[in-house]
Amino acid sequence: MGQENAESPYEVRSSGELGRYLAAARDLSPDDLVLTERPLVFGPKAMPDPEASVPCVGCYKPVYTDVGERCPKCGWPVCSGYCPGLKDPRHHGVECHILSARPDCVLNDMANYYRHDALLPLRCALLQTVDPDKWKKLLEMQSHMECRIPGTEAYDEANEFIVEYLMNHFIAKLDNDTKKKYLPEISAALIHRMCGIIATNALEIRLPEGAELLALYTNTCIMEHSCIPNTKHTFTQTAKNKDELYKITVKVAIPIEKGYHISTMYSHALWGTQARRQHLKDTKYFACRCQRCSDPTELGTFLSAMKCLGDGYACDGIHLPEDPLDDETEWACNKCRIKIDNSQVNMLISQMGEEVDNVQMMGGSPIMLENLLCRLSTYLHPNHYHLYSIKHSLVQLYGRQPGYTTQEILDKKIKMCRDLINITKKLDPGNARLSLYNAVLQHELHSALVMKSQKANIDGTQVKDENLKSLLVEAKAALNVALSALKDDLEETSGKKLYEVILKSKMEFERLCQKKNVTC
Numbered sequence: 001m002g003q004e005n006a007e008s009p010y011e012v013r014s015s016g017e018l019g020r021y022l023a024a025a026r027d028l029s030p031d032d033l034v035l036t037e038r039p040l041v042f043g044p045k046a047m048p049d050p051e052a053s054v055p056c057v058g059c060y061k062p063v064y065t066d067v068g069e070r071c072p073k074c075g076w077p078v079c080s081g082y083c084p085g086l087k088d089p090r091h092h093g094v095e096c097h098i099l100s101a102r103p104d105c106v107l108n109d110m111a112n113y114y115r116h117d118a119l120l121p122l123r124c125a126l127l128q129t130v131d132p133d134k135w136k137k138l139l140e141m142q143s144h145m146e147c148r149i150p151g152t153e154a155y156d157e158a159n160e161f162i163v164e165y166l167m168n169h170f171i172a173k174l175d176n177d178t179k180k181k182y183l184p185e186i187s188a189a190l191i192h193r194m195c196g197i198i199a200t201n202a203l204e205i206r207l208p209e210g211a212e213l214l215a216l217y218t219n220t221c222i223m224e225h226s227c228i229p230n231t232k233h234t235f236t237q238t239a240k241n242k243d244e245l246y247k248i249t250v251k252v253a254i255p256i257e258k259g260y261h262i263s264t265m266y267s268h269a270l271w272g273t274q275a276r277r278q279h280l281k282d283t284k285y286f287a288c289r290c291q292r293c294s295d296p297t298e299l300g301t302f303l304s305a306m307k308c309l310g311d312g313y314a315c316d317g318i319h320l321p322e323d324p325l326d327d328e329t330e331w332a333c334n335k336c337r338i339k340i341d342n343s344q345v346n347m348l349i350s351q352m353g354e355e356v357d358n359v360q361m362m363g364g365s366p367i368m369l370e371n372l373l374c375r376l377s378t379y380l381h382p383n384h385y386h387l388y389s390i391k392h393s394l395v396q397l398y399g400r401q402p403g404y405t406t407q408e409i410l411d412k413k414i415k416m417c418r419d420l421i422n423i424t425k426k427l428d429p430g431n432a433r434l435s436l437y438n439a440v441l442q443h444e445l446h447s448a449l450v451m452k453s454q455k456a457n458i459d460g461t462q463v464k465d466e467n468l469k470s471l472l473v474e475a476k477a478a479l480n481v482a483l484s485a486l487k488d489d490l491e492e493t494s495g496k497k498l499y500e501v502i503l504k505s506k507m508e509f510e511r512l513c514q515k516k517n518v519t520c
Contacts, residue, residue, distance in 0.1 A: 058085025253430025
């Protein structure tokens, strides 16, 4: 057992099952600082549509492929030949010597010719000469190479798209002096190990202009996973001191008792248990057994629950997994005890997920979303994560789209918001992972309550003073919760924009209260 220092809020411990992990050195409260550290190394991910734009290798600003400039030495796309990151060793400064082994430029098939996902493994390997201390720390990180063997999807993908790409196009073309200077130790096996370290430990950073980075951190990577994380992390994206760029700050989200494990989350909080556990097995090589995964009801949210699927006769019961930690578990109805195979449930949920994704990608209109919600509600518990996704989209359309501002629609929106807020609070009480979801729901609840306060009742009468105040008091509380939920998200573009929208709503609300002469 080790401790960072006498004042540190955490201790580094180890166990046979978990390896190294962090534990609270004392009782910790929300917003207490756990740790802050600079990245060992970072690099860009490929853009969603690399044929349209790619990240500049010096500053990661998206560059349009058909007009973008090229690095004068290696030919990779850049925002400008004067980009300061081109000479910075933390960015493009050193890798450029390796990438220059293939100086040709192309405009076609950009995604395969300029593989930005290969840059971080290369930067990792370059640490051996760029910063030997960081290289030593990097090699201490878990790579799970025992699971990433030839024939596995992880190994074969890394081999085809990263290892062979780097070895054949660049490293094999280096002269001995360059190789000795920058990569004294290099092989396909070493690059595979770098890929394993990245897959196991890297954190994603979303940049303001749309690009994404992956970064590795020495101490943060020791934190274990939990589907109920007790910390939240943020990244410094604007810094006067360039060495502070992408520094991570980890704060307590919910109280942590002394000796209790400090955790983060490596999956999506709004996925059901089977989806989360499968993702963790595929990417992190462990089977989560946390409190949420162990509970068939997922902390009473019923986020994965199905309605009774009895053959020929379905009662009004709920189908839940008998043992959610067993991949082959049967699902039993809590009333009629009819059981169904896990494979049947997986097939249904997968098909429904595709339908939800398709409608969302098409920009789902209210009628499309309502039809899908009605159809899937035949099979799914009202709180199921597929229905959560649909409802979260609907509440942002109700009260805003023409034809969807009636009293009846507003009442429906208010109920949906309250229901989704209740689920969100149970899954993420400290706003560690769902702060933006929570803020949107609280803001939409506020909006609907304010609209309702200004509408006449269905019978044509005006809202009574006591009812008016009740609506506005709840609306004000929702606004304050929304702003509070976003307090740690202001470095990210999406969080900052949402915060500004809600602040504007707050000013409009205060003017409304003055006009109505209501004190909330």
